[in-house]
Amino acid sequence: MTQSKRETERKYEPPSGGVAGLPDLTGVGPVASVTTAGPEELDAVYHDTEDLRLAASSATLRRRTGGPDAGWHLKLPLAGDTREEVWAPLSDEVPKSLRELALSRTRGAELRPVVHIRSTRTVRRLCDAEGGLLAELSLDEVRADAAASGGGRAEWGELEVELAEGVHAGLLDVVERKLRKKGIVRADSPSKLARALRETGAGAGAEPERCPEVVAGSPGAHVLAYVREQAGRLVSLDPAVRGDRPDAVHQMRVTCRRLRGCLRSYRSVLDRRVTDPLRAELRWLAGELGAARDQEVLGERIGAALAALPDDLVLGPVAARLRVWEVSHGGEVRSRTREALATPRYLRLLDALDALVRRPPLRAKATGKPARTMARAVLKEYDRLAGRMEEALALPAGRARETALHEARKAAKKLRYAAEVARPALGKPVARLGKRAKAVQSLLGEHQDAVVAQDALRGLAVAAHGAGESAFTWGLLHGLERAGAEARQRELTEVWRAAADPALRAPLPH
Incomplete structure (x- = not known):
């Protein structure tokens, strides 16, 4: 106790x-x-x-x-x-x-x-x-x-x-x-x-291994400062995740993504022979955390939509079925998260992040001036996002477009995180670009949540029908989510136009 x-x-x-x-x-x-x-x-x-x-x-x-x-x-x-x-x-x-x-x-x-x-x-x-x-x-x-x-x-x-x-x-x-x-x-x-x-004198002889001298203000210094901050955040969030604290799983998952994004975007600064295996492990951990987070968000979303319906549109034991669905799915994914944090693999990941900060595998560009090196990393992520958006917007409505928009959302996150790393070096211009990337990411996130909710609601409708219950309410919620996803797609053109404004990228060194 x-x-x-x-x-x-x-x-x-x-x-x-x-x-x-x-x-x-x-x-x-x-x-x-x-x-x-x-x-x-x-x-x-x-x-x-x-x-x-x-x-x-x-x-x-x-x-x-x-x-x-x-x-x-x-x-x-x-x-x-x-x-x-x-x-x-x-x-x-x-x-x-x-x-x-x-x-x-x-x-x-x-x-x-x-x-x-x-x-x-x-x-x-x-x-x-x-x-x-x-x-x-x-x-x-x-x-x-x-x-x-x-x-x-x-x-x-x-x-x-x-x-x-x-x-x-x-x-x-x-x-x-x-x-x-x-x-x-x-x-x-x-x-x-x-x-x-x-x-x-009880603390004598326990001095931590010190990081080799890194040139202040260099790309290496900025990237390592970001990695150090996020690795420390991962450690600090661990007890909250184990204690099922609200939003803790989400925050740890985002921290994994920030680290992965930083190590990917700044491969010109840190040797990828060291960082690529780390990125793979961070992806594994984020995946283990993702099941719990996705279930939490989905349950809250469907519950809120159900609560907003007028009573005369709620037919059958809808609330009871939703509770059973949440309990049956929630217990399984929470157990998966706890099991992941108990593995030697997880502890090895934390050790590897510590080693990266203490003995960074710096490349030649890590010691130069930060403006050009870091701007190039950010602009490279922007180009990837632009390619994903062009591909998605060219597709007709349907599953293929939804999948492409999800990939564009992930590219927007990578651009946003790359901009976060570069902000201390590049200031307001990269901060503005990161803000627009966040707007694109947020809108695409709302779209993806609506897509995932439709799949869950269809499953709930099928289960209700199989049990002899009315599936009307589940179908109604499904229709609302579909309409919401279509509305987000209509908004996307304007939001992307603002993020694609050449004036945002002009101040960054090319």
Whole structure:
């Protein structure tokens, strides 16, 4: 059993004088009252791999006793001051559920104790006028010991301000202004673990392999920065996908596509003998994720269309049949996603992305000036899209045209992602081209969703008819989707004309 919550907090150097040095926060913003609790004794053993892979990704795993939330805690970084904290009950070994959530970071390496931290904590609770908790100020006296024999010891004080769940993050700024007036400044370590590793020596010898020097502002630097960002995003999204978080599968699938697109478009920068096998693996992962995402989108689309119909047009047990269809298909594809993330193949892919960034297979053009090299990559993708669009628009209405439009949609995505990579180097001109490519992609995406929905609705109609139910409603929804697909095709000419404007490409070096 696990429980998850989001925590938003900031850490500060302790005030001189301990608790007595804290300012009175009554009346600060919505704070109406302040109460003091403690002291309490907390005892935590932090676990990590031998080379500190969790710490390197700003994640922490600890087994803590004492306090109201004794148990195992896995903390994963989110945006800004926020982290996701996953709690599991106390046990002697790291719980399997937490090992799985950390797998994209540990890659299956053994987790072992690295630091033992004991804290004596005094808490001030900041409450609103109704007595509801807004935030807690925790003043800790910390004692840390390296877990390895012969390791060092460190002691320090720390002040932590943590918001209660659901409280707006702006309260942290209000409190911080009051703390600054008392001379209380932010701590230079993001976590107790980071400071303990540094000051006890437990983090020595775990420095990651550094990337060879890449010329700043070069095509190689821009491409590697993009790959590094997207590879990190893939790792960060892993726990959300395992936890069936909304939109997580979609975001991971898009990340795979961005990486594939970058490695394809910039083969003049990175050696394809290394990147082509990576692209194949990213395609495999996107395919495994795609089944879950496509089923999710399709179910939501049909459900929304059904809900919009007047009651007198809904004949038979339509809602019940849709629920059965969603459950039967959804369980299968979610299982497929989880199985993919549990494979050694997936972990090898993550390792290969890390290796690509650490030891990039740079080609000669990677070290030159970025304008011409990156513009050529973008314009090459534009030419591919133009060819796909010309082919599709020349076909008569029907399956062949729908298939060709789907291929054009994929080409629009590749152009969009190539433009994203080049934007830091080429600025607004390539950003405008990318924006028009996105418009084409979005319209073609709506068209493709309508095409796929028609196939699903036909299957539902056939099943309903076979069970002796009315197929009228399914046929009606099918007709609406067909009309929608035809409308998107009529809109396409104008949207493509805007994307094909020569003025968009003129500022790019040829």
